[in-house]
Amino acid sequence: MNPLPIIIRIPARADYLDIVRAALFAIASKAGFSYEAIEDMKVAVTEACTNAIRHAYEEGLDGMVELSFLWDEQVLNITIKDDGRGNVVRAAQSAAPSVLHQSPISDVAVGGLGIFLMEALMDEVHVRSENGTEVVLIKRMSRNEEMV
Secondary structure: OOOOOEEEEEEOOHHHHHHHHHHHHHHHHHHOOOHHHHHHHHHHHHHHHHHHHHHOOOOOOOOEEEEEEEEEOOEEEEEEEEOOOOOHHHHHHHHHHHHHHHOOHHHOOOOOOHHHHHHHHOOEEEEEEOOOEEEEEEEEOOHHHHHO
8 A cells, every 4th residue: 555645734924933833743753763862853754844924925926835754665755845936945955065164163154054964864855846846755664763
């Protein structure tokens, strides 16, 4: 049987991020991830959602952020999608290596480490920008978690 995704749509507002974190915690716990892995995923998902909330929609326009959680054996795929016009994630992704390797960390602008954090905390990060932005975060179950 093919796994079915769990889909959550929230208004693109920061006061809904606690719902996203609670859902992620429940899903990842049920899948068997460790507390540390779940905390890493919460940071990465919060960064991706914050990018969508801050940059996808023009000031004063309402928008939605859709999250899809798909657990397939040993892999959790989390997709964060918006329909906004902002393309800040791609700009941050292409700027991240130069920002991180050519400047002291103290010189990085607030919010400039989002992609770096996602890549550091997740096993894979993919960004697509067509009709909005889609960020796919992938976390694999570690061998230690499998034994629990």
